[in-house]
Amino acid sequence: MGAKVGGKKGGAMAEINVTPLVDVVLVLLIIFMVVTPMLSSGIDVKLPQAKTAEEEKDLGQHLVISVRNDGAVFVDKDRVDLETVAARVEEIRDNRPLLIKGDQSVTFGQVREVMDKIHERVQGTDTLLLAVDKPKEK
Amino acid sequence: MGAKVGPGGQGGMDEINVTPLIDIVLVLLIIFMVMTPITVEKMASNLPPTDPPEEPPPDQVPPDQLMVAIYEDNTVALNLKPEPTDEALHEDVRLRLRGKDKKTVFVDAHPKANYGRVITVIDVVRDAGADKIGFADLKEEGPARLPPGVDYASLSAPAAPAPGTAPAP
Numbered sequence: 001m002g003a004k005v006g007g008k009k010g011g012a013m014a015e016i017n018v019t020p021l022v023d024v025v026l027v028l029l030i031i032f033m034v035v036t037p038m039l040s041s042g043i044d045v046k047l048p049q050a051k052t053a054e055e056e057k058d059l060g061q062h063l064v065i066s067v068r069n070d071g072a073v074f075v076d077k078d079r080v081d082l083e084t085v086a087a088r089v090e091e092i093r094d095n096r097p098l099l100i101k102g103d104q105s106v107t108f109g110q111v112r113e114v115m116d117k118i119h120e121r122v123q124g125t126d127t128l129l130l131a132v133d134k135p136k137e138k
Numbered sequence: 139m140g141a142k143v144g145p146g147g148q149g150g151m152d153e154i155n156v157t158p159l160i161d162i163v164l165v166l167l168i169i170f171m172v173m174t175p176i177t178v179e180k181m182a183s184n185l186p187p188t189d190p191p192e193e194p195p196p197d198q199v200p201p202d203q204l205m206v207a208i209y210e211d212n213t214v215a216l217n218l219k220p221e222p223t224d225e226a227l228h229e230d231v232r233l234r235l236r237g238k239d240k241k242t243v244f245v246d247a248h249p250k251a252n253y254g255r256v257i258t259v260i261d262v263v264r265d266a267g268a269d270k271i272g273f274a275d276l277k278e279e280g281p282a283r284l285p286p287g288v289d290y291a292s293l294s295a296p297a298a299p300a301p302g303t304a305p306a307p
Contacts, residue, residue, distance in 0.1 A: 018156050025163050032170040041178070048254035050261035053179035062178070067253075099180060108208070108256045109249025112276045119185045126187075129180040132257055 041099075042066045043074050048104035050132040062099035062129065063089065065118070067111050069103040085114055086121035093122065101131040181260060183245075184272040204234055205274065206263060207281035208247040212255045218284050224262045231266035243268040248280030 042064030065085065066074040073080050075088045089098065098118065102111040119125045206227070207215045214221045216234075221227040235241050243263045247256045260271050274281070 018160060022156065022160060022163065025160070025167060029163060029167050029170065032167065048257035050179070050181060050257055050264075052261050052264040053181050055179050058178040099178065102253045102257075104252075104254030104257070106253045107249060108247040108251045108253050109276065111253050112247075112249065112273065115185060115273075116276060125185070127182050127184050130183055130257065130260075132179050132181060132261075134179050 041076075042101050043068065043077055045069065045101050045103040046105070047101060047131055047133040049135045051135055053132045053134065055134070061096060063093050063096040064099045064101055064131075065089065065114060066101040067103060067106050067114060069105045071106060071110050073114055082113060082117060086117045089118050090122050097129060098122075098125060099129045099131050181257075181264065181271070183260070184270065186273065186275050202238075204231065204243045204268075205281075206231075206243060206245050206259060207283075208245065208251045208256055208259055209283065210248040210250045210280055212252055214259055215281075215283075218282065220284070224258070227259070228262050228266045231263050231268065235267045240270070241268050242270040242272060244272045244274050246274035246277075246281035249276060249278065250280070 041058055041060055041062060043066045045066055045068055064074075064076060068074065073082060073085050075085060075092070078088070080088050100111065100115060115128055118128075203217075205217055207218070209215070214224075214227055216227060216230050219230070221230065231243065235243075245256065245260060245263070264271065
Protein backbone atom coordinates (compact mmCIF):
# COMPACT_ATOMS: atom_id res chain seq x y z
CA MET A 1 0.00 0.00 0.00
CA GLY A 2 2.88 2.34 0.84
CA ALA A 3 4.35 1.69 -2.54
CA LYS A 4 1.00 2.44 -4.17
CA VAL A 5 0.70 5.90 -2.51
CA GLY A 6 4.23 6.85 -3.52
CA GLY A 7 3.48 5.97 -7.11
CA LYS A 8 0.33 8.07 -7.16
CA LYS A 9 2.07 11.13 -5.72
CA GLY A 10 4.88 10.89 -8.22
CA GLY A 11 2.31 10.77 -11.02
CA ALA A 12 0.56 13.91 -9.79
CA MET A 13 3.80 15.92 -9.56
CA ALA A 14 4.90 14.97 -13.07
CA GLU A 15 1.92 16.73 -14.73
CA ILE A 16 1.91 20.49 -15.20
CA ASN A 17 -1.47 22.21 -14.95
CA VAL A 18 -1.96 23.14 -18.60
CA THR A 19 -5.40 24.74 -18.37
CA PRO A 20 -4.13 28.35 -17.80
CA LEU A 21 -1.54 27.85 -20.54
CA VAL A 22 -4.24 26.80 -22.99
CA ASP A 23 -6.34 29.78 -21.88
CA VAL A 24 -3.58 32.26 -22.55
CA VAL A 25 -2.64 30.74 -25.89
CA LEU A 26 -6.25 30.69 -27.08
CA VAL A 27 -6.70 34.34 -26.11
CA LEU A 28 -3.50 35.27 -27.98
CA LEU A 29 -4.76 33.34 -30.98
CA ILE A 30 -8.07 35.20 -30.97
CA ILE A 31 -6.29 38.55 -30.61
CA PHE A 32 -4.16 37.81 -33.66
CA MET A 33 -7.18 36.63 -35.66
CA VAL A 34 -9.01 39.86 -34.88
CA VAL A 35 -6.08 42.22 -35.40
CA THR A 36 -4.75 40.70 -38.62
CA PRO A 37 -7.31 42.26 -41.03
CA MET A 38 -6.90 45.68 -39.40
CA LEU A 39 -3.17 46.00 -39.94
CA SER A 40 -3.06 46.92 -43.62
CA SER A 41 -1.48 50.28 -44.40
CA GLY A 42 -3.56 53.36 -45.05
CA ILE A 43 -7.29 53.44 -44.62
CA ASP A 44 -9.64 50.64 -45.50
CA VAL A 45 -11.01 50.90 -49.04
CA LYS A 46 -12.58 48.35 -51.33
CA LEU A 47 -9.81 47.82 -53.86
CA PRO A 48 -10.47 46.79 -57.44
CA GLN A 49 -9.43 43.29 -58.38
CA ALA A 50 -6.64 42.36 -60.78
CA LYS A 51 -5.01 39.01 -61.28
CA THR A 52 -1.74 40.19 -62.87
CA ALA A 53 -0.57 42.18 -59.86
CA GLU A 54 2.74 41.56 -58.14
CA GLU A 55 2.51 40.53 -54.53
CA GLU A 56 4.74 42.02 -51.90
CA LYS A 57 4.92 41.86 -48.11
CA ASP A 58 3.39 44.92 -46.51
CA LEU A 59 5.97 46.03 -43.98
CA GLY A 60 4.99 49.68 -44.10
CA GLN A 61 7.55 50.41 -46.81
CA HIS A 62 5.09 52.38 -48.93
CA LEU A 63 3.62 55.78 -48.40
CA VAL A 64 -0.05 55.05 -49.00
CA ILE A 65 -2.37 57.58 -50.58
CA SER A 66 -6.00 56.46 -50.44
CA VAL A 67 -9.08 57.70 -52.26
CA ARG A 68 -12.21 56.64 -50.39
CA ASN A 69 -15.50 55.84 -52.10
CA ASP A 70 -16.86 59.31 -51.27
CA GLY A 71 -13.82 60.90 -52.93
CA ALA A 72 -12.03 61.86 -49.70
CA VAL A 73 -8.24 61.70 -50.00
CA PHE A 74 -5.98 60.33 -47.27
CA VAL A 75 -2.20 60.31 -46.90
CA ASP A 76 -1.46 57.38 -44.62
CA LYS A 77 -4.37 57.78 -42.22
CA ASP A 78 -4.70 61.57 -42.33
CA ARG A 79 -7.41 63.27 -44.31
CA VAL A 80 -6.10 65.84 -46.78
CA ASP A 81 -7.70 67.75 -49.63
CA LEU A 82 -6.72 67.83 -53.27
CA GLU A 83 -4.72 71.04 -52.87
CA THR A 84 -2.64 69.91 -49.90
CA VAL A 85 -2.06 66.29 -50.82
CA ALA A 86 1.16 66.95 -52.76
CA ALA A 87 2.65 69.11 -50.01
CA ARG A 88 1.81 66.50 -47.39
CA VAL A 89 3.32 63.70 -49.48
CA GLU A 90 6.48 65.71 -50.08
CA GLU A 91 6.77 66.42 -46.36
CA ILE A 92 6.51 62.89 -45.03
CA ARG A 93 7.57 60.79 -48.00
CA ASP A 94 11.16 60.06 -46.91
CA ASN A 95 11.95 58.43 -50.28
CA ARG A 96 9.34 55.73 -49.88
CA PRO A 97 7.60 54.44 -52.99
CA LEU A 98 4.08 55.77 -53.33
CA LEU A 99 1.14 53.38 -53.36
CA ILE A 100 -2.23 54.64 -54.55
CA LYS A 101 -5.23 52.88 -53.03
CA GLY A 102 -8.32 53.90 -54.96
CA ASP A 103 -11.75 52.58 -54.10
CA GLN A 104 -13.21 50.60 -56.97
CA SER A 105 -16.35 52.73 -57.08
CA VAL A 106 -14.73 56.16 -57.55
CA THR A 107 -14.24 57.69 -60.97
CA PHE A 108 -10.92 57.52 -62.75
CA GLY A 109 -10.73 61.31 -62.72
CA GLN A 110 -10.79 61.45 -58.91
CA VAL A 111 -7.80 59.12 -58.63
CA ARG A 112 -6.01 60.62 -61.57
CA GLU A 113 -6.24 64.18 -60.24
CA VAL A 114 -4.55 63.07 -57.03
CA MET A 115 -1.84 61.33 -59.04
CA ASP A 116 -1.32 64.41 -61.19
CA LYS A 117 -1.10 66.75 -58.20
CA ILE A 118 1.57 64.54 -56.65
CA HIS A 119 3.40 64.11 -59.93
CA GLU A 120 3.56 67.86 -60.53
CA ARG A 121 5.19 68.62 -57.22
CA VAL A 122 7.07 65.58 -55.95
CA GLN A 123 10.30 64.40 -57.57
CA GLY A 124 10.65 60.82 -58.74
CA THR A 125 6.98 60.05 -59.10
CA ASP A 126 6.93 59.19 -62.79
CA THR A 127 5.96 55.69 -61.77
CA LEU A 128 3.27 55.18 -59.17
CA LEU A 129 1.99 51.93 -57.75
CA LEU A 130 -1.71 51.14 -57.81
CA ALA A 131 -2.96 48.87 -55.05
CA VAL A 132 -5.33 46.09 -56.07
CA ASP A 133 -6.75 42.91 -54.61
CA LYS A 134 -6.11 39.45 -55.95
CA PRO A 135 -9.42 37.86 -56.87
CA LYS A 136 -10.37 35.02 -54.57
CA GLU A 137 -9.97 31.55 -56.04
CA LYS A 138 -13.33 30.21 -57.12
CA MET B 139 -8.27 -8.50 -9.39
CA GLY B 140 -11.14 -7.81 -11.68
CA ALA B 141 -12.25 -4.95 -9.41
CA LYS B 142 -8.78 -3.40 -9.49
CA VAL B 143 -8.64 -3.30 -13.24
CA GLY B 144 -12.00 -1.48 -13.42
CA PRO B 145 -11.11 1.58 -11.28
CA GLY B 146 -7.67 1.86 -12.82
CA GLY B 147 -9.18 2.08 -16.31
CA GLN B 148 -11.72 4.72 -15.20
CA GLY B 149 -8.99 6.88 -13.66
CA GLY B 150 -7.25 6.96 -17.02
CA MET B 151 -10.47 8.02 -18.77
CA ASP B 152 -11.01 11.02 -16.46
CA GLU B 153 -8.31 13.21 -17.97
CA ILE B 154 -8.31 14.32 -21.59
CA ASN B 155 -4.92 14.30 -23.21
CA VAL B 156 -4.37 17.99 -23.92
CA THR B 157 -0.85 17.80 -25.37
CA PRO B 158 -1.96 17.42 -29.03
CA LEU B 159 -4.49 20.23 -28.51
CA ILE B 160 -1.78 22.57 -27.26
CA ASP B 161 0.43 21.52 -30.13
CA ILE B 162 -2.19 22.45 -32.68
CA VAL B 163 -3.05 25.74 -31.02
CA LEU B 164 0.60 26.77 -30.76
CA VAL B 165 1.16 25.95 -34.41
CA LEU B 166 -1.90 28.04 -35.38
CA LEU B 167 -0.57 30.87 -33.23
CA ILE B 168 2.80 30.75 -34.96
CA ILE B 169 1.12 30.66 -38.39
CA PHE B 170 -0.82 33.81 -37.58
CA MET B 171 2.24 35.56 -36.17
CA VAL B 172 4.17 34.81 -39.36
CA MET B 173 1.33 35.85 -41.66
CA THR B 174 0.62 39.11 -39.86
CA PRO B 175 2.85 41.24 -42.09
CA ILE B 176 0.19 41.11 -44.78
CA THR B 177 0.87 41.34 -48.44
CA VAL B 178 -0.10 44.15 -50.77
CA GLU B 179 -0.83 43.61 -54.42
CA LYS B 180 0.09 46.38 -56.75
CA MET B 181 0.71 47.36 -60.34
CA ALA B 182 3.11 49.99 -61.59
CA SER B 183 1.77 52.69 -63.87
CA ASN B 184 3.47 55.61 -65.52
CA LEU B 185 2.35 59.19 -65.77
CA PRO B 186 3.05 61.50 -68.70
CA PRO B 187 5.75 64.13 -68.22
CA THR B 188 4.42 67.18 -66.43
CA ASP B 189 5.19 69.52 -69.33
CA PRO B 190 5.01 67.27 -72.36
CA PRO B 191 6.96 68.27 -75.44
CA GLU B 192 5.12 68.84 -78.74
CA GLU B 193 2.08 66.68 -78.43
CA PRO B 194 0.60 65.08 -81.49
CA PRO B 195 -3.06 65.91 -82.06
CA PRO B 196 -5.08 63.78 -79.68
CA ASP B 197 -6.89 61.71 -82.26
CA GLN B 198 -3.80 60.71 -84.22
CA VAL B 199 -2.35 57.60 -82.76
CA PRO B 200 0.97 56.45 -84.22
CA PRO B 201 0.28 53.10 -85.88
CA ASP B 202 2.81 51.18 -83.80
CA GLN B 203 1.53 52.60 -80.53
CA LEU B 204 -1.20 50.97 -78.55
CA MET B 205 -3.73 53.30 -77.01
CA VAL B 206 -6.59 51.82 -75.05
CA ALA B 207 -9.42 54.28 -74.59
CA ILE B 208 -11.98 53.88 -71.82
CA TYR B 209 -15.04 56.03 -72.35
CA GLU B 210 -17.50 57.58 -69.96
CA ASP B 211 -19.87 54.63 -70.38
CA ASN B 212 -17.00 52.25 -69.49
CA THR B 213 -16.76 50.87 -73.03
CA VAL B 214 -13.30 50.27 -74.42
CA ALA B 215 -11.55 50.88 -77.74
CA LEU B 216 -8.04 49.92 -78.88
CA ASN B 217 -6.59 52.55 -81.25
CA LEU B 218 -10.17 53.69 -81.91
CA LYS B 219 -11.38 50.17 -82.70
CA PRO B 220 -14.29 49.43 -80.38
CA GLU B 221 -13.77 46.30 -78.32
CA PRO B 222 -17.12 44.85 -77.30
CA THR B 223 -15.68 42.37 -74.79
CA ASP B 224 -12.60 42.09 -72.62
CA GLU B 225 -11.71 38.87 -74.43
CA ALA B 226 -11.64 40.71 -77.78
CA LEU B 227 -9.42 43.38 -76.26
CA HIS B 228 -7.13 40.73 -74.81
CA GLU B 229 -6.79 39.02 -78.17
CA ASP B 230 -6.15 42.25 -80.10
CA VAL B 231 -3.56 43.51 -77.64
CA ARG B 232 -1.85 40.13 -77.62
CA LEU B 233 -1.63 40.04 -81.42
CA ARG B 234 -0.31 43.58 -81.68
CA LEU B 235 2.28 43.16 -78.95
CA ARG B 236 3.64 39.94 -80.40
CA GLY B 237 7.27 40.38 -81.42
CA LYS B 238 7.54 43.93 -80.12
CA ASP B 239 10.51 44.93 -77.98
CA LYS B 240 8.79 47.66 -76.05
CA LYS B 241 5.56 46.25 -74.80
CA THR B 242 4.11 49.52 -73.64
CA VAL B 243 0.40 50.20 -73.73
CA PHE B 244 -1.13 53.59 -73.07
CA VAL B 245 -4.39 53.98 -71.25
CA ASP B 246 -6.53 57.00 -71.98
CA ALA B 247 -9.56 57.03 -69.72
CA HIS B 248 -12.41 59.47 -69.42
CA PRO B 249 -12.37 61.27 -66.05
CA LYS B 250 -15.86 59.95 -65.37
CA ALA B 251 -14.99 56.34 -66.19
CA ASN B 252 -15.13 54.01 -63.22
CA TYR B 253 -11.74 53.48 -61.56
CA GLY B 254 -12.43 49.81 -60.95
CA ARG B 255 -13.18 49.41 -64.66
CA VAL B 256 -9.88 51.12 -65.58
CA ILE B 257 -8.01 48.69 -63.33
CA THR B 258 -9.84 45.75 -64.91
CA VAL B 259 -8.82 46.94 -68.38
CA ILE B 260 -5.20 47.42 -67.26
CA ASP B 261 -5.36 43.90 -65.85
CA VAL B 262 -6.56 42.52 -69.20
CA VAL B 263 -3.86 44.42 -71.09
CA ARG B 264 -1.12 43.25 -68.74
CA ASP B 265 -2.40 39.70 -69.01
CA ALA B 266 -2.14 40.05 -72.80
CA GLY B 267 1.58 40.71 -72.49
CA ALA B 268 2.04 44.43 -71.82
CA ASP B 269 4.85 45.03 -69.35
CA LYS B 270 4.52 48.80 -69.06
CA ILE B 271 1.34 50.80 -68.65
CA GLY B 272 1.32 54.53 -69.27
CA PHE B 273 -1.50 56.93 -68.59
CA ALA B 274 -2.26 59.54 -71.23
CA ASP B 275 -2.94 63.10 -70.17
CA LEU B 276 -6.26 63.55 -68.45
CA LYS B 277 -8.64 65.35 -70.78
CA GLU B 278 -11.89 66.93 -69.72
CA GLU B 279 -13.72 65.54 -72.76
CA GLY B 280 -12.15 62.08 -72.45
CA PRO B 281 -10.38 60.03 -75.09
CA ALA B 282 -10.94 60.55 -78.80
CA ARG B 283 -13.81 58.63 -80.36
CA LEU B 284 -14.57 57.58 -83.87
CA PRO B 285 -16.66 60.30 -85.50
CA PRO B 286 -20.35 59.39 -85.32
CA GLY B 287 -21.51 57.24 -88.19
CA VAL B 288 -18.00 56.16 -89.17
CA ASP B 289 -17.34 52.46 -89.06
CA TYR B 290 -13.94 51.26 -87.88
CA ALA B 291 -13.77 48.72 -90.72
CA SER B 292 -13.96 51.49 -93.33
CA LEU B 293 -11.06 53.31 -91.62
CA SER B 294 -8.77 50.33 -91.48
CA ALA B 295 -9.28 49.34 -95.11
CA PRO B 296 -8.95 52.57 -97.09
CA ALA B 297 -7.80 50.71 -100.22
CA ALA B 298 -11.15 49.00 -100.67
CA PRO B 299 -13.28 50.87 -103.20
CA ALA B 300 -16.40 52.42 -101.81
CA PRO B 301 -19.57 50.65 -102.99
CA GLY B 302 -20.76 53.62 -104.98
CA THR B 303 -17.56 53.92 -107.06
CA ALA B 304 -17.34 50.28 -108.06
CA PRO B 305 -17.15 50.08 -111.86
CA ALA B 306 -20.39 48.76 -113.26
CA PRO B 307 -20.22 46.54 -116.33
